[in-house]
Amino acid sequence: MNHPKDETYTQAHTDFSQDLSYGDYLMLDQVLSAQRTLTPAHDEMLFIVIHQVQELWMKLIVHELSSAMGLLKQGIVDPALKMLTRVCRAQEQMAASWEVLKTMTPSDYLQFRASFGRASGFQSHQYRLIEFLFGNKQPFMMRPHQHRPEHHRLLEQALQAPSLYDISLHLVAARGLEIPQAVLQRDFSQPYQPHERVRAAWLEVYRHPEQHWDLYYLAEKLVDVEDNFRRWRFNHLTTVERIIGHKQGTGGTAGVPYLKRALDIVLFPELWQVRTDL
Template sequence: MTEKTAMTDRNSAEQAYSDFTRSLSYGDYLHLNELRAAHQPITPAHDEHLFIAVHHVSEVWLGLIVRETQAAMRLLEQGITDAPLKMLTRVVRAQEQMTNAWEVLKTMTPSDYLEFRSAFGQASGFQSQNYRMVEFLLGNRNPVMLRPHAHRPDLHDPLKAVMEAPSVYDLALRLLAARGLNIPDTVLNRDYAQKYERDEAVVEAWLTVYRDTDTYWDLYELAEKLMDVEDNFRRWRFNHMTTVERTIGFKRGSGGTSGAGYLRQALNIVLFPELWEVRTRL
């Protein structure tokens, strides 16, 4: 056998493993049978397949965002700032994928959607436990949002626990306080179940960080990464709103909200107000 023939044989598809009677195959490892079984349209409408696929994929990305955010928060609680940046960068990249998913869903016209919309009744992304978990972790808290999960303790209780614990921004403010910056006790020991409210002393603390980045480089990097997260979250919400408006106009949403109107109002939510205000005050 020539050297060239031997190289060809090594590169041949014949070299790939083909006997999986005693080991995991790709499909086994990913449980693809279960994944495909979960894709269950309830009407003959062609675009219902698209609708389900986009929401399935989004839920997987949301699950990853929850996991990475919580991992970053565990490290921030220990005063570690470098490793969380990698995890939050992964959150940002996952957010980008979710935002791009709306572009695929926009290929569904209003007429396409009306072929199956009535079939799933009151089911709505408003009821997504993963999405609500992301909002709670980032600090957008509202006890009313627990209600859709009251019938499922396995969903309700983890959400309630996160809502009553510090958000990722609360942990960032604790780091500022630990570095000697003035963060009031009313901020550090607030009722975490409520939405965070802007505080002038916190603005001043972040201004100190941004005016002396050499001294506070790690906090400065963390602040900018949090800005990346909120920036992408805003883009996702905006694309969600325009997709809904493009598909159903201003009809009421299946989950009972006003639909596009509710989503438009949500665009005004600010998660890290002082980090946005710093831009004006510098």
């Protein structure tokens, strides 16, 4: 019995001898050959894929975050907000990926954990770069990257430059709200310290959103970014505790206690404080 041709796909292009194919464009041969396990353990593939996917999302976050910061420096808010929204969606994907990793049991992990020695997510230069761009500036955290000058140089630049929050405060000041010069001209290589007058400026924005709509929207987007960052950290913590308990991390950190301390870090403090004042 002859079936009529389905023209919904028979017209599709199928000869890629002279054209760029989907796999070629995405360089899938290279991407899909990058999962090189060191042991016969079944779950090592899961472990590698999850962390590689996280690094890809981080690459996108750095791309979007850097572009958004560049626009905010110029006082251009709306396109920057779109980019920060994309950062939030990528953060959500990263947080959700821990749920897949949680299907690995402690016994599964022990079958291959010793194979990668002292390698640890603590050493991710992209994660550290994102932290620096967000404003969690800790020069000590650059030490694991000394053996890779290109990574160390990138982190050094981010360490010395204004963070996303610093740039936002410059924008607030440019709109006529009072931000102290001590805040605007501070040493950007150091963690940000909250200031009462910055809190007062954000309070003005929140009390009169119709007069400061784009700053108001920016403030809420920053809260979204930090909220998602906290969720990623919390999901990471619970995943680690579920799989290795309170063992020391492979990179030499205290493991769960180290991750718990990280949960206490506040990136944009006045944006959280102002909610009490309203």
